[in-house]
Amino acid sequence: MIDHSLVISPVAALVFHLKQGFFLYGLPVIFGFLTIFGYQSAGRISMMPSTKWPVVFALASAASMITLFGWMIMVRRMQMVPFYGCGVGLAYAMMSRVYAVTMPLHPRLKIRYVRVTWRGDKEGIERLRQALRARV
Amino acid sequence: MKIALFLAGALALMAQGPVPRPAPELKIVEASGKVTTLSSFRGRVVLLAFISTECPHCQRASGVFEQLSHELSGLQVAEVAFNENADVAAFAKKFGLSFPVGVSTSDLAHDFLGIGRGMRLGTPQVVAIDRSGVIRAQSERPGTPLLQTHDFLHNLLKALEAR
Numbered sequence: 001m002i003d004h005s006l007v008i009s010p011v012a013a014l015v016f017h018l019k020q021g022f023f024l025y026g027l028p029v030i031f032g033f034l035t036i037f038g039y040q041s042a043g044r045i046s047m048m049p050s051t052k053w054p055v056v057f058a059l060a061s062a063a064s065m066i067t068l069f070g071w072m073i074m075v076r077r078m079q080m081v082p083f084y085g086c087g088v089g090l091a092y093a094m095m096s097r098v099y100a101v102t103m104p105l106h107p108r109l110k111i112r113y114v115r116v117t118w119r120g121d122k123e124g125i126e127r128l129r130q131a132l133r134a135r136v
Numbered sequence: 137m138k139i140a141l142f143l144a145g146a147l148a149l150m151a152q153g154p155v156p157r158p159a160p161e162l163k164i165v166e167a168s169g170k171v172t173t174l175s176s177f178r179g180r181v182v183l184l185a186f187i188s189t190e191c192p193h194c195q196r197a198s199g200v201f202e203q204l205s206h207e208l209s210g211l212q213v214a215e216v217a218f219n220e221n222a223d224v225a226a227f228a229k230k231f232g233l234s235f236p237v238g239v240s241t242s243d244l245a246h247d248f249l250g251i252g253r254g255m256r257l258g259t260p261q262v263v264a265i266d267r268s269g270v271i272r273a274q275s276e277r278p279g280t281p282l283l284q285t286h287d288f289l290h291n292l293l294k295a296l297e298a299r
Contacts, residue, residue: 001155003272006295012287020281 028080031070032087038063040095050103099125153250155274159265160248164214164238167225172214172236175269180212181296182265183289186245186257188219189227194260197284198231204289205235210297214238215260218245251277260284266296 002008042059045051074080099119103112117124162174162184174182183201187194198215205213213235217224224237246253249261258279266272273292275283282288 001152001274001276002292003156005156006272006292006299008288008291008295012285012291013282016282016285016288 024077024080025083028070028074028083029087029090031066031074032084032089033091034087035063035067035070036088036091036095038066040091041101044101048101048103100128102128151252152277153271153274156270156272157250159263159269159271162216162244162248164216164236165240166236166238167223170236172238174214174265177212177214178269179267181208181210181267181293183211183213183293184263184265185215186240186249186259186261186263187215187217188259189217189222189224190219191259193279193284195231197260197262198233200284200286200289202231202233202235203286204293207290208293208297211293216240216245218242249274264292264296266299272296
């Protein structure tokens with residue numbers, strides 16, 4: 001409760017509320033998203049035949065560390081729960097649109113990079129199928 | 137009728153003192169036995185906090201109050217711990233506090249804040265008092281984090297100093 005007759009610059013209060021909003025509502029969404037994104041990415045990459053075990057180990061460790069760190073922050077306040085759920089839901093919804101994650105060799109740079117083929121990308125899916133058929 | 141009376145009673149219990157209002161008298165009893173009265177700070181802007189020495193928010197806020205006491209020359213900071221067996225001397229030493237830190241009882245803290253005795257208080261309870269001894273800002277009963285931030289308090293206390 002502050003006496004409204006006082007003339008105080010609103011900037012400090014605005015910065016405080018923005019920071020508080022980010023930590024209370026933004027951060028749980030980010031951690032919820034990263035949890036699902038991390039585990040699903042680690043799962044999908046570990047299923048790829050060319051992936052080496054140290055990569056799988058590093059990815060799975062990083063995903064679980066992010067998750068645990070997020071949960072440690074999350075358990076402090078009840079109002080963070082729905083926002084965490086929104087982040088999880090967002091990541092699931094996004095990952096459900098992924099058809100495949102591949103690591104093709106870049107033709108010029110000669111390095112492997114991550115390529116995401118989305119479900120709606122018919123050309124990409126067809127290209128992937130042709131590449132699989134050619135390999136068989 | 138009974139429900140209305142019950143609701144009115146519950147609301148009265150949850151209510152807290154209005155702002156602005158004249159600050160009641162308060163004795164700040166330090167660990168050394170030195171007694172300072174709030175009225176002796178009349179003429180200066182006072183930042184008073186009711187704390188629990190074990191509360192991490194109070195410990196962090198005390199650092200902010202100490203910093204403010206050096207930045208604003210016309211400011212008098214004081215803290216009153218109302219948790220049981222509060223070792224205010226150790227608290228002040230550990231966090232390097234140069235302002236008076238006293239002890240009080242929970243009931244006295246509730247009375248000063250205009251909150252029904254026995255109601256749970258979020259700590260720190262911060263009170264800003266102007267030069268004439270009028271409370272111009274006070275934490276909400278569950279605590280107001282905005283009144284623990286350096287930048288906002290600095291602006292608020294400067295506005296009080298300018299009055």
